[in-house]
Amino acid sequence: MIAELGHYLLVLALAMALVQAVVPLIGAARGDAALMAAGRGAAMAQMLAIGAAFACLTVAFVTSDFSVLLVASNSHTAKPLLYKITGVWGNHEGSLLLWALILSLYGGAVALFGRNLPPTLRARVLSVQGMIAIGFLLFMLLTSNPFERLMPPPAEGRDLNPLLQDPGLAFHPPFLYLGYVGFSIAFAFAIAALIEGRVDAAWARWVRPWTLAAWVFLTIGIALGSWWAYYELGWGGWWFWDPVENASLMPWMAGTALLHSAIVVEKRDTLKSWTILLAILTFSLSLLGTFIVRSGVITSVHAFASDPTRGVFVLVFMCVVVGGGLALYAWRAPALKPGGLFAPVSRESGLVVNNLLLAALAATVLIGTLYPLFLDAFAGTKVTVGPPFFDATVVPLAVPLLIVAGMGPSLAWKRGDLGAVLQRLRFAMVAALLAAAAGFAIGGFGVDGALGALGMMLGVWLVAASLTDIGERVWSRRGGGGRGGAWRRARGLPRSAWGTAIAHCGVGILVLGITGASIWQSERTVTLAPGDRAEIGGRTLEFRGVTQQPGPNYRSTMADLRLITGGSTVDGAMIGGRVVGKLAPEIRYYPTQGTTTTEAAIRTNGVTDVYVALAGAEPVDGKWSFRLYHNPLTPWIWGGALVMAAGGMVSLSDRRLRVGAPRRARNPAPGTVPAE
Structure with a gap:
């Protein structure tokens, strides 16, 4: 029933x-x-x-x-x-x-x-x-x-599916969908505005909280998916440019551009047509992700369905929504009045550059994701577009984006002074240069050293520039008042300003984490018998043995390894030392489906991870195979994502950005639309 x-x-x-x-x-x-x-x-x-x-x-x-x-x-x-x-x-x-x-x-x-x-x-x-x-x-x-x-x-x-029987995957889809579907509100606002032929500061004020909420949820959803891939799949990585991963990243990039573009509409009454287009494209990319997951055109651990009938339905629906939205945009957008002018050096210009680079990034990922599908469909040729392509195309666009993101909040509206901004950010620039020097010291002067220095410089630049901007506002010399005055100014700053600074700091932390994980990761595969030791990244692991553990609906083969510090080397063998941690990687066998999953063991101190995965469910000649990884700064990837989401939530708590603000006046101001 x-x-x-x-x-x-x-x-x-x-x-x-x-x-x-x-x-x-x-x-x-x-x-x-x-x-x-x-x-x-x-x-x-x-x-x-x-x-x-x-x-x-x-x-x-x-x-x-x-x-x-x-x-x-x-x-x-x-x-x-x-x-x-x-x-x-x-x-x-x-x-x-x-x-x-x-x-x-x-x-x-x-x-x-x-x-x-x-x-x-x-x-x-x-x-x-x-x-x-x-x-x-x-x-x-x-x-x-x-x-x-x-x-x-x-x-x-x-x-x-055993891969989905995990806490990370339990909460990943709801957060991801809260993000995907949340952009439908921005799309609906855009279509409604096109029908009415009116886009103004009030419209931007209404659409921003919905877009910001969707962006926060999508950020958390992507971070949860990345974390799950890191510890569940056993390959030591956090992102593989899988088509379904890309499907979540593209609307996030477009949504980030939409958030910044809506600020310009609200503050300066310009970029109206572009903001409407971004709202349409952001939700269109969300629908594209739905199509990719459910069409059967790709094979992925993330894909749900392979029925082509369902894929055709989603494709037709997507074409109706996207095509209808773009057709209405082409018809009505020319009627939208352009807003005010601004100088090449201004906050508006910085946000325009931000938008163009984010749009280019989303387009790059879109091309790399769809190109193999089109080539297979029309030419019958199978190609793989993987990390080398995305790394080579995304990084050159991300570098100027991060530089501009650090400068943008310090620029004045309408007309800015670049020299004055650089003067204000001089300490951030010094911190960035010191971070670059540290990157060269860690990685040397080869390609890896240069890339590591670049990543360190950009991450520290964004964090330091964001903190400098807030510090300048709080400790303003013109405001006076000492610590008491600074405290009053800190309390008086809009929460959206705090949220922006926190989110930008989160991006900087994320960049530092990506740099460490991508450039300085070390890995090795070893075979160990009980009592043997192995070294990875300056850490020593001692293998104690393997036990069989029953689970609710699986059987587990669990290894026991100890993290050792100290000790000495005698005849090439490490002895002695103090146990500072335990790692228990396992392989789970699910008899109902006849499949296995890898459960990695991770020991972290918040700065680096020691990551261990069992490479086989059975010993060979009494020895077990392990994949060992030393992942510097990797925890900062998810820490940065959480800080970004926290920044978004702080901004969302600003009454000016919440639904229902501003308060309804008893006597409507001239030019407002009375409630019916």
Whole structure:
């Protein structure tokens, strides 16, 4: 009965989405307040219906109802409860339901918290959200029904993909979808603005918090996916330029450009047309990621489906959304009035350069991702575009981007003084040069040393420049007042300014982590018998033995290694020393699916990682194989991502950027649109 109820709720949600898409749009065209208000009710009803359907599917997974095909294909009675719940979205059909749920939550949030929006704009935004929901609900009901029955039900399920039975992958998809789907709000605002023919500072103020929230969620989602790949796949890396990884990175880059472009619209009433285009392209790239994951055109550990029928549906839907949005843009964008002028050296110019470089980065990744697919489809030739291509093309664009990002916040609006900015940032430049010297000292004067010095210089430059900008504002000589005055100015600074500085510091920390992991990583493969020792990156590991451990739905082969400091070398063998840590890498065998996973052991001090993975589940001549890695600064990759997300959340807490701000005045100011 639970499956039939869930299916009925999806049909009901589709009906509500149709009402949400059509009725408020007609009401906005006619100026009918009652019809426009109907969009809010339909959005709330759709949210409740999809939420209830999602709850039904969750109950089916938790209770192991194998009469539901999706549960039988992706669950098992012995699976831990956490993975029974996350199994809801650890598959194609369930992940689509999660996508639809998040889309409805965003629509419901606009209906609830967008009361200060002009009624016509809110109605059109909800209408566009309803149209998107129609596409995904039809996709589910016609090709990917999560409530399809299986009769007779099997006695046991086929279990979830073992790679997905991990805490990192439990939370990675929800955060990723909160980011992907969140950009649909920016898209809806852009389409609504094109229909109305009006883009102004108020529009930018309304669209920024939604875009910022989506950007924060997507940042966390990408970081969780990267962390999972690092410790779960056992290859010692954190990013491989996999097509599905790229599919999440492209909308993040475009969304970052959109955030900065919207600032210019809000502050200077310019870049309107470009900002609208970015909003359309950002969500288009999110849809492209959906197509890549579900079309079957690529093979990846991240891919959900390989049914070409589903891929064709997503492709058609994507073409309708993207093509329709771009066609409307081509028709209506020329009518948008250009804003004010600005000098070549100004904060506006810095943000324009930022946008162009981010757009170029996204285009580069897009070409590298899609080129092999097009070549295979049209010429039958299979090629691989991997890390060498992306490293060679992305780095030259990222270098000027990071330099400009450090200078941008210190530039004045409309007309800046480059000499004065460089004077203000002199200590940041000195710190960057010292970091470059440290990079050469670590890596020498070869290619690796030069790249390491460049990475260190850019990372420290961005951190130091961000701190300098905040320090200049807080410890302003003109403000006076000593420490008390500095404290008052610090409290008086907008949270968005603090958030920008924190996010830029996070980018700098991330760059430092990438530099260490990419340039100075050391690795080796060793075979050890119990009692043997091996050295990696100046650390000594002693192998104690292997044990077999039972798990809830797997069997584990677990090694016992000890991290040793001190000791001495006698006849080429290391003896003595003090145990400072334990590492327990393992290989898990899942009998239901007959597959294994690698669980790496990582010992970190916050600056470097000692990373150990078992290279085989069986010994050879009494010896076990291990892959050993020494990864300097690698923890800073995820630390930097978290700092970036924290910066976004601090900015989002600024009342000026939250939905519902500014407060509604009792007497509307001249030129404002009265509420209906």
